Amino acid sequence: MPPVITVQHLTKRYGSFVAVDDISFAVQQGEIFGIVGPNGAGKTSAVETIMGLRWPFEGTVRVLEMDPHQQRKELAERIGIQLQEAELPHRLKVWELMELFSGFYRKSIPYPPLLETWGIWEKRNSRFEELSGGQKQRVFIALSLLNDPEVVFLDELTTGLDPQARKQTWAMVEQIRAQGKTVVLVTHFMEEAQTLCDRVAIIDGGKIIALDTPQGLLNSIDGQSGLMIENSPEMDMALLQALPTVERVELSNGVVSIYGNADNLVSSVVLALEQHRIPMRNLRTVQPSLDDVFITLTGKALRD
Amino acid sequence: MKTYRKLVVAHAKLFLREPIALFFTIAFPALLLTLLGIVFGHGNVPYPGEDFGYIDQQVPALAGIIVGTIALHSIPVITANNRERGILRRLKASPMPAWQWIAAEISVNFVVAVLSLVLLIIIATYAFGMRFAGSWGAVLIGFTLSAFSFMALGYLVASLAPTPRVATAAGQILYMPMFMLSGAAIPLMLMPDGVQSVARWLPMTHVVIVLQSLWLGGEWAMRSIWVLVAMLAVGGVLSARLFRWE
Ligand SMILES: Nc1ncnc2c1ncn2[C@@H]1O[C@H](COP(=O)(O)OP(=O)(O)O)[C@@H](O)[C@H]1O
Numbered sequence: 001m002p003p004v005i006t007v008q009h010l011t012k013r014y015g016s017f018v019a020v021d022d023i024s025f026a027v028q029q030g031e032i033f034g035i036v037g038p039n040g041a042g043k044t045s046a047v048e049t050i051m052g053l054r055w056p057f058e059g060t061v062r063v064l065e066m067d068p069h070q071q072r073k074e075l076a077e078r079i080g081i082q083l084q085e086a087e088l089p090h091r092l093k094v095w096e097l098m099e100l101f102s103g104f105y106r107k108s109i110p111y112p113p114l115l116e117t118w119g120i121w122e123k124r125n126s127r128f129e130e131l132s133g134g135q136k137q138r139v140f141i142a143l144s145l146l147n148d149p150e151v152v153f154l155d156e157l158t159t160g161l162d163p164q165a166r167k168q169t170w171a172m173v174e175q176i177r178a179q180g181k182t183v184v185l186v187t188h189f190m191e192e193a194q195t196l197c198d199r200v201a202i203i204d205g206g207k208i209i210a211l212d213t214p215q216g217l218l219n220s221i222d223g224q225s226g227l228m229i230e231n232s233p234e235m236d237m238a239l240l241q242a243l244p245t246v247e248r249v250e251l252s253n254g255v256v257s258i259y260g261n262a263d264n265l266v267s268s269v270v271l272a273l274e275q276h277r278i279p280m281r282n283l284r285t286v287q288p289s290l291d292d293v294f295i296t297l298t299g300k301a302l303r304d
Numbered sequence: 305m306k307t308y309r310k311l312v313v314a315h316a317k318l319f320l321r322e323p324i325a326l327f328f329t330i331a332f333p334a335l336l337l338t339l340l341g342i343v344f345g346h347g348n349v350p351y352p353g354e355d356f357g358y359i360d361q362q363v364p365a366l367a368g369i370i371v372g373t374i375a376l377h378s379i380p381v382i383t384a385n386n387r388e389r390g391i392l393r394r395l396k397a398s399p400m401p402a403w404q405w406i407a408a409e410i411s412v413n414f415v416v417a418v419l420s421l422v423l424l425i426i427i428a429t430y431a432f433g434m435r436f437a438g439s440w441g442a443v444l445i446g447f448t449l450s451a452f453s454f455m456a457l458g459y460l461v462a463s464l465a466p467t468p469r470v471a472t473a474a475g476q477i478l479y480m481p482m483f484m485l486s487g488a489a490i491p492l493m494l495m496p497d498g499v500q501s502v503a504r505w506l507p508m509t510h511v512v513i514v515l516q517s518l519w520l521g522g523e524w525a526m527r528s529i530w531v532l533v534a535m536l537a538v539g540g541v542l543s544a545r546l547f548r549w550e
């Protein structure tokens with residue numbers, strides 16, 4: 001089966017400014033594919049070009065084997081779109097918006113079950129302007145699914161939501177994929193990508209600087225995972241450093257950090273401490289995050 | 305057709321839920337007619353040497369205010385807002401041919417304009433004894449031309465204005481002199497010659513001339529008709545080329 005999306009050497013310029021710089025990737029059927037990176041990285045430019053909403057561009061893009069610019073309308077029938085910046089007429093009610101957008105597609109699915117699934121059935125008689133940020137986001141998701149699309153593009157889905165609403169939204173994205181749809185998830189939250197995505201492309205300055213599964217990305221950075229123990233008089237740093245599984249030991253603020261990438265790091269450290277009767281107070285493991293990956297790759301922190 | 309029908313329904317609802325637009329397009333012309341009729345109507349007695357009175361010439365004149373309000377208030381402000389808020393962007397991302405959104409908006413505005421004029425006719429007939437010496441079919445044609453010609457101007461303003469504030473201001477700057485000087489509110493024949501010659505350059509004056517001629521004697525004021533046709537053609541072509549969805 002050919003990839004659902006193929007992007008080859010895509011470059012998008014605004015005047016002389018290069019917003020997307022020669023990126024290539026493919027998205028397979030049924031994947032949640034993440035495009036992550038800081039604000040201004042070029043994520044929206046890339047994804048809106050791929051959806052056929054921005055042109056001209058250089059390179060080759062195929063979505064569902066269609067050219068997104070030449071066959072924009074045909075493609076729009078088969079993809080779901082949630083834009084980063086969009087609004088709907090404030091004074092239309094939720095059901096009226098669903099009714100209106102149903103009329104835009106050759107084939108659409110009935111909207112009441114959609115509203116139920118996304119938890120806004122109770123709000124069907126509310127005007128769009130009366131909805132909370134999270135409810136508006138649900139309306140946008142429901143609209144993006146109205147044509148029963150094969151691929152759904154979600155751009156900064158959870159920006160502006162409180163942590164609880166964000167977690168709920170994540171569950172919804174899983175649900176979209178469970179229906180067999182392919183999802184392209186654009187976000188500047190590394191945690192979101194790490195939680196949801198099967199594969200992640202990290203974009204910075206318009207370029208893809210890494211593309212792998214979240215675990216693959218985490219494994220690619222050395223010496224970031226390990227464990228921490230409260231320091232004690234019996235602590236023997238040399239002993240730990242001598243263990244074959246340990247790459248590095250650090251002591252700061254009364255906490256000993258032991259880093260290494262071996263699968264049996266924790267068990268070997270615990271065994272050694274146990275044998276030498278060194279107390280293990282407040283032992284916890286340290287997991288690197290995609291934020292660490294980004295920092296390691298670019299040397300700069302992600303801004304929110 | 306299904307798409308267009310749903311768009312018309314949506315635009316109609318949006319219009320009915322917009323109290324300011326509702327007031328200025330429907331209530332304001334009717335209130336103005338009522339007020340002017342009470343103050344200047346004098347029982348609609350014919351002017352010396354004419355067979356029409358104040359009310360008879362004022363109803364077609366107020367049609368200019370109706371089309372002007374829709375074209376220079378409603379259309380630029382609503383379009384610029386829809387654009388700035390990203391509503392037009394979201395619509396354009398769907399497979400719906402985007403021009404259908406505009407077509408539905410024009411349809412609803414046209415119906416509103418006709419209803420507003422009908423309301424004026426009813427008030428003028430029953431409250432002020434309006435006479436009518438033309439044909440209603442011809443009036444409908446003249447009014448349709450006026451409305452579409454002005455809406456083309458309105459979309460041109462909407463296309464050129466970068467922000468809702470500019471759209472509002474530009475609409476006002478075009479509307480106010482026309483309101484005062486075109487004969488729509490104050491009869492042109494009562495104005496000094498200087499004003500009358502300036503008024504010739506205002507598109508609304510030609511709406512007033514076309515509709516008054518049809519109303520008072522069934523005459524087609526061809527020069528003014530051509531002015532409106534030209535504005536429709538130029539405004540239509542330019543706004544189709546310059547219209548921005550984002
Ligand atoms: N329509 C546009 N015209 C000019 N510059 C743009 C436009 N859209 C985005 N940019 C610029 O391109 C860069 C990437 O923007 P964007 O694609 O929105 O990034 P992201 O979605 O990753 O935050 C930014 O520097 C932004 O200012």
Ligand SMILES: [Mg+2]
Nearest residue numbers: 043044084156
């Ligand atoms: Mg973005």
